[in-house]
Amino acid sequence: MMEKRKKFILPEAEIPTQWYNVTAEMKNKPQPMINPQTKEPLKAEDLYPLFAEELSRQEMNQTDAWIDIPEEVREKYKIYRPSPLVRATGLEKALGTPAHIYFKNESVSPVGSHKLNSALPQAYYNKIEGITNITTETGAGQWGTALAFAAKAFDLELAVYMVKISYEQKPYRRSLMQTWGAQVIPSPSMSTKAGRKIITEHPNYQGSLGTAISEAIELAMQTPNCKYTLGSVLNHVSLHQTIIGLEAEKQMAMADEYPDVVIGCFGGGSNFSGISFPFLRHNIAGKTNTRFIAAEPASCPKLTRGEFRYDFGDETGYTPLIPMYTLGHKFAPANIHAGGLRYHGAGSIVSQLLKDKLIEAVSIKQLETFEAGILFARTEGIIPAPESTHAIAVAVREALQAKEEGKEKVILFNLSGHGLVDMAAYDQYLAGDLSNHEVSDEDIRKFSAES
Amino acid sequence: MMEKRKKFILPEAEIPTQWYNVTAEMKNKPQPMINPQTKEPLKAEDLYPLFAEELSRQEMNQTDAWIDIPEEVREKYKIYRPSPLVRATGLEKALGTPAHIYFKNESVSPVGSHKLNSALPQAYYNKIEGITNITTETGAGQWGTALAFAAKAFDLELAVYMVKISYEQKPYRRSLMQTWGAQVIPSPSMSTKAGRKIITEHPNYQGSLGTAISEAIELAMQTPNCKYTLGSVLNHVSLHQTIIGLEAEKQMAMADEYPDVVIGCFGGGSNFSGISFPFLRHNIAGKTNTRFIAAEPASCPKLTRGEFRYDFGDETGYTPLIPMYTLGHKFAPANIHAGGLRYHGAGSIVSQLLKDKLIEAVSIKQLETFEAGILFARTEGIIPAPESTHAIAVAVREALQAKEEGKEKVILFNLSGHGLVDMAAYDQYLAGDLSNHEVSDEDIRKFSAES
Secondary structure, eight states: OOOOOEEEOOOGGGSOSEEEOGGGGOSSOOOOOBOTTTOOBOOHHHHTTTSOHHHHHHHHOOSOSEEEOOHHHHHHHTTTOSOOEEEOHHHHHHHTOSSEEEEEEGGGSTTSBTTHHHHHHHHHHHHHTTOOEEEEEESSSHHHHHHHHHHHHTTOEEEEEEEHHHHHHOHHHHHHHHHTTOEEEEESOTTSHHHHHHHHHOTTOOOOHHHHHHHHHHHHHHSTTEEEOOSSSSHHHHHHHHHHHHHHHHHHHHTTOOOSEEEEEOSSSHHHHHHHHHHHHHHHTTSOOOEEEEEEETTSOHHHHSEEEEEESSTTSOSOEEEEEESOTTOOOOOOSOGGGOOSBOOHHHHHHHHTTSSEEEEEOHHHHHHHHHHHHHHHOOOBOTTHHHHHHHHHHHHHHHHHHTOOOEEEEEEOBBOTTOHHHHHHHHTTOOOOOOOOHHHHHHHHHHO | OOOOOEEEOOOGGGSOSEEEOGGGGOSSOOOOOBOTTTOOBOOHHHHTTTSOHHHHHHHHOOSOSEEEOOHHHHHHHTTTOSOOEEEOHHHHHHHTOSSEEEEEEGGGSTTSBTTHHHHHHHHHHHHHTTOOEEEEEESSSHHHHHHHHHHHHTTOEEEEEEEHHHHHHOHHHHHHHHHTTOEEEEESOTTSHHHHHHHHHOTTOOOOHHHHHHHHHHHHHHSTTEEEOOSSSSHHHHHHHHHHHHHHHHHHHHTTOOOSEEEEEOSSSHHHHHHHHHHHHHHHTTSOOOEEEEEEETTSOHHHHSEEEEEESSSSSOSOEEEEEESOTTOOOOOOSOGGGOOSBOOHHHHHHHHTTSSEEEEEOHHHHHHHHHHHHHHHSOOBOTTHHHHHHHHHHHHHHHHHHTOOOEEEEEEOBBOTTOHHHHHHHHTTOOOOOOOOHHHHHHHHHHO
16 A cells, blocks of 8 residues: 655755766776877767767766756756655655655656756757757667657757667557657668668568667768767766756755665666765765665676776777776676666766775666566556666665664665556566566676676 | 747746645536436545545545545645746747746656646555555556556556557557556456457457456456546546646746636647646636637547537447437547547546637647647757647747737646657657548547447
């Protein structure tokens, strides 16, 4: 039975006016990205051909802790922000825990996830720099959906390369993008050299994020007034997502509490960074001692079982080299339902923070995540995205530990999105058709050697 | 390009504490329901075997204009209420209209529609009267989904008979109900006499709402501590839905405006009544002169082409006789995507109001509704449910008329739900595969004669 919930609603005027750039306050800065040809550290200008110039500068900015949110972006944020902070009293009761569990509900955005927080500024900066067309890739479709919305909001043409198997298996995500006016192309496609090469060599290839990135980059490079965009991993994406944690900080104050533990699911790092960094700054300042836990799938365990080194961001090696925890850029994760977490590496900020033990990581198997997701749906009423169930599963673990220890711990997690377009996954779970997909040590070694 | 939107957020404390019962203030009351055997007007007690007693009393109450919302229900409303009122500046600009267009966004509920507004009190009253099990039927799945959520919220067991063709074509709605813990049975089924009879006579029958109602009623009658529930048409459902209009009235005051026109899509009447009745009371009191427009599908035009008479609420004739605008209870509407609007009749209150010209009705063809839906998605960012696009289409018509007349009209419509679980419909529309399904005069005559 669902309990009385406590919802903390921030007035619209309290939407933050600046994003928080944690790199400015890190003692050990992330190492620079490196140009694979020259082996030189990358400068912002090196990224201008690919990304909007302001986004390139944000990517490299390690000095300004606060960066103004443009008024036009803040206006668009008002479509769905501030998002609610909710005390999960139903979940607490079901677990019989003395812990206080809070979640930040990013599922309320019209695209159903936090991805819009970065899609809007990325579209905006491209627009004001005179760009007319943007490209991107999408796997499960969350990022592509958000960018389709944002491109329409700022009147840009968008081409999305969608991994072919998702294009066929997730037609609803594709329809969402098309309804908002984006062009969606199954990848590999005949529209790029990279795509044609792969189709010719492997006629039945089902696509991969790596190929889709190559196609999106190639189209951007060969189209006038066109740039490329990315929805995770990069520093400027994490920057935009800090709006989550900055709002949550104000809302926790409304609840007169402060988190002992902050949890986010982890793919490339965007939503984990978003909920964590604003709270992390008080740890860095020596004022608090909060724990930050990244929840990754056991089938794609870069943080818990990968190594820290330079690696490419994409499968084919078109991007700069990024200092990251990685399973190797050739790593092929199992086809779990949390498609947004199927990425071989972690962003450079999160990687440095993990190396310095300023954050923690745990890996969770698929069945535990769905079990937690169903419990959450039945006690709090919201069907979580398969990605978000990873954060819920860790929150449940922490709450049960608090129960064992008899501690009144305060737990905060980010509900990064809802699962309404992922019901096929719940269907399979309820039918007993899902399995765990843990990676063998042998596979970890094999992919690492290949990459 | 999406314009700056104006969102009016009511504080949680402003959630209404009472529902509004328009029948108490109608000069011509709706005629009573009639027992088809005895031909006697129905009394509340006659409904006790079927519905919770308090719901039966609400159904018959024509004297109390205000009915208290139980505190426990109001607490559950806080999970998603108050819902936002939004000024659709993007849509206004795209239409180039001087009209001010507002919409009440009921799509923010965790089940994605307004149906939860009545599902919660229905579950609550059953619970406190000692009922342990409830049953219902669902066509497209919106009502079943809402009741699954509400049953879990108040710890009741729920069995939903889902029209077989929807059960197979809309597996996601089914999974939603199952995820919240409901039992979902495709109808016709072998679990009831009514179902067995139909399966035996027509082995390949794809089901209908009428059959599903029969099965749900039969199961409720034959199970101890079990009652039946319904999500539209009935007076107590409209009563609960008035929370929509009562909130909207406060929010329009925040915007310092008052609607000249109020629009809702129309199936059995629940969301149209909800947005309209609270404003209608000022017309009844002679203080305002607002127009109220019910937007029904051209394929199921009971308000615009049906006749006002006594008819059954279900296809097989198990219910009392209801005074209604009807196409005849045997009417078989085309399989349009707005499944929630495929009902042969209108509730008795709305029917009386239409007869007395206190409200208006228009019918809209399917292609016009999807055109309006896509325009709305691209200008306001929210993908509307196929049902809700009917209201949008009428709002667009009214806004264009205001443009022609150079009038600064204030238009308010109810966005009853989002379309995230209905993307297959948008897919078909974008692919040019949808058609209009208007009903011929001959069919209208034929079904009317049969019923």
